[in-house]
Amino acid sequence: MAKKLDILIFPDPRLRKVAEKVVKFDKCLEKLASDMLDTMYEANGIGLAATQVDHHIRLIVMDLSEDRNEPRVFINPSYKILEGYKMFEYEEGCLSIPGFNEVIARPDKIELSWQDLKGETHVDTPEGLLTVCIQHEIDHLEGKLMVDYVSALKRDRVRSKLLKEFKRY
Numbered sequence: 825m826a827k828k829l830d831i832l833i834f835p836d837p838r839l840r841k842v843a844e845k846v847v848k849f850d851k852c853l854e855k856l857a858s859d860m861l862d863t864m865y866e867a868n869g870i871g872l873a874a875t876q877v878d879h880h881i882r883l884i885v886m887d888l889s890e891d892r893n894e895p896r897v898f899i900n901p902s903y904k905i906l907e908g909y910k911m912f913e914y915e916e917g918c919l920s921i922p923g924f925n926e927v928i929a930r931p932d933k934i935e936l937s938w939q940d941l942k943g944e945t946h947v948d949t950p951e952g953l954l955t956v957c958i959q960h961e962i963d964h965l966e967g968k969l970m971v972d973y974v975s976a977l978k979r980d981r982v983r984s985k986l987l988k989e990f991k992r993y
């Protein structure tokens with residue numbers, strides 16, 4: 825049985841931790857991936873990084889399909905930006921920054937490497953939304969958030985708003 829996990833909300837300092845490389849591909853990792861997929865589906869997100877559920881390991885789940893029936897798991901993901909790339913602008917949202925949507929520019933040509941739950945390595949040059957989403961998720965693993973790409977004024981505004989809305993500190 826999968827379990828719904830709590831999603832950390834900006835400016836929770838735990839969102840700033842840098843995630844550790846996964847070295848053990850065991851049942852425990854499978855369970856966390858499955859719980860994260862459940863949590864992502866319930867929150868209507870298209871991706872979720874382990875950092876967002878307070879697990880500081882390099883694990884990402886995603887489902888970009890229309891019917892929400894193509895779960896994907898990326899372990900120890902990394903990418904390099906390919907020659908001839910352009911900056912592609914896309915309006916992003918983040919489950920850790922509810923109500924905040926901003927157009928962010930990211931490179932549109934990357935080579936992505938990752939491992940699956942068995943520890944097997946994959947390499948691909950993704951297209952479209954996957955290119956955007958995987959960069960957003962890998963940012964989370966580095967403790968980086970969408971708000972880091974916008975002006976200090978916008979960042980402070982959303983920070984105050986969420987602090988009031990989620991009075992937890």
Ligand code: GNR
Nearest residue numbers: 869870871872916917918919960
């Ligand atoms: O659900 C999400 N939608 C989204 C839209 C555009 C670019 C990135 C994303 S990821 C986000 C879920 C989330 O916060 N993942 O970290």
Ligand code: NI
Nearest residue numbers: 917918919920
């Ligand atoms: Ni996010």
